[in-house]
Amino acid sequence: MALLETKNLKVYAGETEIVKGVSLTVQPGEVHVIMGQNGSGKSTLLNALAGHPKYSVKGSAEFDGKNLLALKPHERARAGMFLAFQSPNEISGVTLSAFLRRAYAARFGKEVSVAEFEKILRDKMKLLGMEPSFAERGVNEGFSGGEKKRSEILQLAVLEPRLALLDELDSGLDVDALSKIAQTLALIRKKETGIVIVTHYARILKGLHVDKVHVMKDGKIILSGDGRLANKLEEQGYAWAYKNAIED
Amino acid sequence: MDETILKEYGRDAALRKAPTGDAALHVGKKAQHTGLTIDIVKEISEVKGEPDWMREKRLESFRIFLSKPVPTWGPDLSHLNFDDIVGFVRPKGKENTSPNSWEEVPSEIKNTFERLGIPEAERKFLAGASVQYDSEVLYKSLRKSMTDLGVIFTDMDSAVREYPEIVKRYFMTKCVPATDNKFSALHGAFWSGGSFVYVPKGVKVPMPLQIYFMMNYPGFGQFEHTLIIAEEGAQVQYIEGCSAPHYTKDSMHAAVVEIFAHKNSRVRYTSIQNWSTNVYNLNTKRAMVYEDAVMEWVGGTLGSKVTMLYPCSMLMERGARAEHLNIAVAGAGQIKDNGAKIFHMAPDTSSKVVSKSICKQGGIVRYRGKLFVAKNALRVKSNVRCDTIIVDSESKAETIPVMDIRSKDAMIGHEASVGRISEEQLFYLMSRGIDAEEALSLVVRGFIEPIVKELPLEYAVEMNRLIEMEMEGSVG
Numbered sequence: 001m002a003l004l005e006t007k008n009l010k011v012y013a014g015e016t017e018i019v020k021g022v023s024l025t026v027q028p029g030e031v032h033v034i035m036g037q038n039g040s041g042k043s044t045l046l047n048a049l050a051g052h053p054k055y056s057v058k059g060s061a062e063f064d065g066k067n068l069l070a071l072k073p074h075e076r077a078r079a080g081m082f083l084a085f086q087s088p089n090e091i092s093g094v095t096l097s098a099f100l101r102r103a104y105a106a107r108f109g110k111e112v113s114v115a116e117f118e119k120i121l122r123d124k125m126k127l128l129g130m131e132p133s134f135a136e137r138g139v140n141e142g143f144s145g146g147e148k149k150r151s152e153i154l155q156l157a158v159l160e161p162r163l164a165l166l167d168e169l170d171s172g173l174d175v176d177a178l179s180k181i182a183q184t185l186a187l188i189r190k191k192e193t194g195i196v197i198v199t200h201y202a203r204i205l206k207g208l209h210v211d212k213v214h215v216m217k218d219g220k221i222i223l224s225g226d227g228r229l230a231n232k233l234e235e236q237g238y239a240w241a242y243k244n245a246i247e248d
Numbered sequence: 249m250d251e252t253i254l255k256e257y258g259r260d261a262a263l264r265k266a267p268t269g270d271a272a273l274h275v276g277k278k279a280q281h282t283g284l285t286i287d288i289v290k291e292i293s294e295v296k297g298e299p300d301w302m303r304e305k306r307l308e309s310f311r312i313f314l315s316k317p318v319p320t321w322g323p324d325l326s327h328l329n330f331d332d333i334v335g336f337v338r339p340k341g342k343e344n345t346s347p348n349s350w351e352e353v354p355s356e357i358k359n360t361f362e363r364l365g366i367p368e369a370e371r372k373f374l375a376g377a378s379v380q381y382d383s384e385v386l387y388k389s390l391r392k393s394m395t396d397l398g399v400i401f402t403d404m405d406s407a408v409r410e411y412p413e414i415v416k417r418y419f420m421t422k423c424v425p426a427t428d429n430k431f432s433a434l435h436g437a438f439w440s441g442g443s444f445v446y447v448p449k450g451v452k453v454p455m456p457l458q459i460y461f462m463m464n465y466p467g468f469g470q471f472e473h474t475l476i477i478a479e480e481g482a483q484v485q486y487i488e489g490c491s492a493p494h495y496t497k498d499s500m501h502a503a504v505v506e507i508f509a510h511k512n513s514r515v516r517y518t519s520i521q522n523w524s525t526n527v528y529n530l531n532t533k534r535a536m537v538y539e540d541a542v543m544e545w546v547g548g549t550l551g552s553k554v555t556m557l558y559p560c561s562m563l564m565e566r567g568a569r570a571e572h573l574n575i576a577v578a579g580a581g582q583i584k585d586n587g588a589k590i591f592h593m594a595p596d597t598s599s600k601v602v603s604k605s606i607c608k609q610g611g612i613v614r615y616r617g618k619l620f621v622a623k624n625a626l627r628v629k630s631n632v633r634c635d636t637i638i639v640d641s642e643s644k645a646e647t648i649p650v651m652d653i654r655s656k657d658a659m660i661g662h663e664a665s666v667g668r669i670s671e672e673q674l675f676y677l678m679s680r681g682i683d684a685e686e687a688l689s690l691v692v693r694g695f696i697e698p699i700v701k702e703l704p705l706e707y708a709v710e711m712n713r714l715i716e717m718e719m720e721g722s723v724g
Contacts, residue, residue, distance in 0.1 A: 050679050053671055077681035089676040093694030099680070102690070106681030138694065155680065 001065050003028045003163055003194040004049075009059040011041070011048040011219075018044045020219035021059065026163065028192040031185070031208060033230055035199060036216035037238055042198040043086060045216075046165040050083035051076050063163070078106055080162030084152040084169045091139035096151060097121055099139045100158055107159050124157045127187075128180055145172040150180075157184050163194045170199055182207045202230040215241045284330050286310055289437045296440075301416060302408055309426035309436025316430040322616070323554045323583045328500065328528055330434075394453065399484075400446040401457050404473045407444035414446060418475055423506040423562075424534050431502040431530045435471045439504070442472030447482035447513075456485040456518070456704060474505040478513035478541075485516040489707065500528040501552075507535035509543045511565070516544040520707060522714060523552040525582060534560040540567035546702050547574040549584060550714055558616060560589035563597035570599040573699045575711075577718050578611030578643070587616040587648075590630065592658070594622075598629040604696050608639035608722050614646045615664070623654040631661040637695055638668050639688070639722055689719040 004026040011019035019041045026032055034042050048055045051073035061068040063079060071079065091099060101117045112120070121135055130150065140148050149169055156164055164185075170178055185195060185208055210227035215238070222245035223229070233241055289310050293303040318325050394401060400411065407415050420426055426436035447453055478484050501523060509515045515535065523529055529552040535543045545559045561570035572588035584607075590599040605613035615634040636645040647664045669691050677687035693700070693712055700708045 050675075052675055072684075073675060073678035074681050074683045074687075077679055083679050085676065085679075089670070089673045091673065091677065091691060091694050093697030094690055099677075099690070102682055102686070103680035106683075159680070 002026065002062070003030075004061070004063055004068075004196075006049075006061040007059055009045070009048075009057065009061055011044050012056045012058070013044070013054060018055075018219055019048065022216075022219075022221055024196075024214070024221070026194040026196060028162070028194055029189060030211040031189065031195045031197065032212045032214065033197045033199060033202075033210055034214045034216055034221075035202075035230065035233055040216040041219040042216050043167050044219075046083060046167050046196065046198055049076075049165060050081060074106065077103075077159075078109070080107075082156055082159055082161030082164045084156055084164065084166045086167040086171070088140050088148050088152060090141050090143075092141050094139050095136050096139050096154075097135040100135070100155060103155070103159060107161075121158060124154060128154060128157060128184065130154065146174070146177060149173055150177065153181055153184055156188070160188060160191065161193060164188065164196070166195065166197045166199075168198055168200070170201065179207070202234045215245070217242060217245070284313075284434070284438065292438065292440060296405055296408075298408060299412060301412075305420065305426075306437050306439075309420075309433050312426045313430060313433035313437055316433055318430055322556055323585050323612075323614075325528070325530075325554065397451050397453070398448040399451060399453055400444065402444050404442040404444050404475065405440070407475070411444070411446070414477065415444070415475070418477060418506065418508060419473075420504070420506070423508065423536050424504050424532050428532060432504055432532045435473065435502045435504045435532070439471045439473040441470075442474045442503070443486075444474075445476040445484060445486055447478045447484045449479040450481040451479075452483040453485065456487045456516075458487045458489075470499075470501050470503070472503050474503070476505075476507045476515060476517065478507075478509050478515045480511045481513060482510070483514040485518065487518040487704065487707065489520045489522075489710070499523075499526060500530065503531045503533075505531070505533035505559075507533075507543065509535055509537045509541040509568075511539040512541060513538075514542045514544075516546065517559075518546040518703065518707070520548040520550075520703075520711060520714075521552065521555075522550045525551055525553055525579075527552045529553075529555040529557065531557050533557070534562065535570070536562050536564055537568040537570060539565035540569075541565075542569045542571070544571045545573065545588070546699065547572075548699075548703075548711055548714075549574070549576045549586060550718060552582065552584075554583045555586060557586045558589050558618070560591070560618075561599065562591050563593055563599065565594045566596050568594065568597045570597075572599070572601045572603075573702055574603045575696045575699050576603070576605045576613055577715070578605070578607045578613045579718060580609040580611060582611045584611070584613045585616055586614070587618070588632075589618040590620070592619075592621040592625045592628045592630065592655075595624065595626040595628070597625060600630070601632040601634070602698060603632075603634040604699055605634070605636040605645060606639065606692055606695070606718075607636070607643035607645055608719075610640075610642040612644045612646075614648060617647075617649040619649070619651045619653070619660070621653045621655045621658045621660075625655050626657055628655060628658040628660075630658065633661075633663045635664070635695070636666045637692065638666065685719065685722070688722055689716045692719055 002025045004024065006022055006024045008021045008023055009019060010017060010021055022045060036042050044055065048057050049061065049068070051071065057069055063076070063081065068076065100121060101112060101114070104117060105111050122132060125132060125135065140151060143151060149172065152169060169181060189195060210230060213225050213227060213229040214221045215223040215233065223241050289306050293306055318328070402410070420436055424432050426433045445457060476484065476486055505517065507515055507517060521529060537543045543561050547559065549555050549557060559572060561572070563570060570590055574586060574588070576584040576586050578584040584605065587603065588601045592599065601617065603615050605615060607613040613636060617632060619630055619632065621628045632649060634647055638645050645666050649662055651660065653660060669688060673691055674684060674687045677690060678684060682690065692715055696715065700711050703711060
């Protein structure tokens with residue numbers, strides 16, 4: 001069974017149609033990359049899949065064979081969906097560790113003691129080369145752009161989702177941070193996690209086997225291919241993709 | 249202090265205009281125990297076996313009470329019916345002696361604790377504190393080590409009998425005189441219970457002194473008086489927590505807290521109030537802070553129908569410092585009119601205010617602050633920060649900071665923020681598996697965290713629990 005299967009998915013912000021019928025199938029352990037210029041609907045698609053209340057959705061989307069669209073955002077998360085935010089919100093006064101412990105309990109449906117969770121968190125942080133003090137700061141409170149991304153990656157690593165939706169996780173990061181992301185993704189992929197990456201650049205993909213690349217334009221997937229398509233896009237630009245799509 | 253300041257401070261001309269004679273004394277007289285009458289004032293004094301000076305003080309206060317109008321500058325108090333408030337109810341089963349061990353505390357009171365869900369650990373902790381049930385202190389036990397230090401921690405009534413020189417000097421004289429406002433006058437006439445803390449020179453009290461206040465009869469007014477005196481170099485923390493079961497008639501709480509922080513002393517007064525939502529909570533709390541002394545107010549006001557509470561720090565001498573931290577939550581039908589008043593009367597004094605308010609389901613929160621800097625008070629520093637979260641569109645928040653700065657070099661900072669909990673914020677938390685209600689409560693807990701972290705652990709736990717309960721049903 002497919003992990004995620006959308007058919008003719010349309011997403012609206014109020015009256016405006018932003019995603020205009022996307023059909024996407026992600027199998028467990030697959031890595032999909034969605035590329036496209038600003039305003040093509042990539043981020044909206046991911047946010048709608050995670051259940052953002054701003055959007056209304058038509059068409060169908062199944063997660064693990066169940067109707068995704070009937071689930072509230074927190075139910076989607078508990079079922080194993082994870083969205084790494086492009087610009088995550090600040091939750092002032094709530095430490096990252098306290099927040100993650102709640103999220104962990106919700107995700108896995110069991111309470112964990114502070115001590116127990118601290119061990120889990122420490123292990124993941126060590127793996128990602130993070131200082132333990134990082135988790136004692138308020139969630140995204142006064143974080144730099146890079147720190148926000150690192151916080152998202154840490155959350156991803158701790159919550160071990162079944163489907164990870166990554167919204168421009170790579171933007172504004174240096175080479176070291178990028179290699180940490182690639183490492184983390186390779187790790188969760190081994191656990192049959194499906195990954196959908198929205199990105200402008202192919203560089204995040206280095207060292208990561210990509211199964212499918214999709215190009216979005218005006219709310220539609222206009223071209224799909226294997227991993228080589230990403231490199232081709234980087235070399236030739238979107239104009240090439242649009243031309244090919246028309247010929248398709 | 250010049251005349252205008254004295255007036256602002258509360259000692260206005262009403263004292264001179266107080267009516268005298270029998271006519272004044274019989275205004276509002278009704279059947280015994282159904283209204284606030286001169287007879288009840290006399291009865292209170294008689295039952296307590298008070299000395300003449302206290303009896304006179306009560307009668308004087310009652311005259312002032314009658315002469316003063318209900319204040320109209322704040323929330324609507326027109327539904328407040330003084331005649332429905334019973335001023336003095338002696339708890340059932342109380343004989344001449346107070347119980348002094350947990351076993352002797354009446355079981356109905358224990359049941360009240362049970363119903364309030366006070367955790368086992370906290371109940372045990374109460375064994376080292378004193379508990380006020382209705383008007384009188386029922387249970388009190390002071391650790392011996394404290395007595396050995398010369399610290400006095402007793403109920404206010406006993407203090408009047410046992411320490412008349414100290415009480416006479418400090419009780420509603422310099423700090424909160426009966427003339428201060430209508431409710432302090434009311435309090436002066438009907439006060440009963442409350443605690444008295446005296447810390448001798450140089451003594452640092454090693455643990456917080458704690459007391460619980462409760463109201464348990466319909467229409468029952470409570471007027472407890474707290475008087476805390478820290479002599480030179482002394483240090484003390486005082487904590488009171490208030491909870492009340494729900495009942496139907498409007499009820500009123502008009503407490504007075506007077507604190508004297510003498511030279512180089514340090515006093516922290518912490519209070520969590522959670523009255524049932526029909527209570528008018530109209531308190532007067534003030535501290536006189538002297539040379540290089542530090543006064544800290546930590547407060548949480550939940551529940552109640554109308555709260556008017558503006559703890560005041562009078563920074564009287566060089567180097568005096570005040571810190572005011574407060575959390576206020578207003579829900580359906582509730583008005584929280586609260587803030588801080590700080591009077592910088594001397595040079596090199598400093599103050600800091602952090603106020604965090606939350607309003608939801610049509611509740612109204614108002615920060616009403618007063619900051620005064622006298623002309624000769626040079627090098628004053630003051631920083632006021634008030635943040636408000638408005639949970640839904642029916643609720644309202646207002647900030648009314650009044651500043652009267654007369655010195656030429658005061659450094660004053662004022663920051664205010666009013667925000668809504670954004671959809672984005674809640675979605676972020678929900679996308680991590682946290683449901684809407686918990687997400688909201690998490691955001692709110694984070695918001696008040698800077699103040700909660702100043703509370704002792706068991707209070708912090710209780711505060712967070714109260715906030716969670718308050719937030720239930722807030723998500724549409």
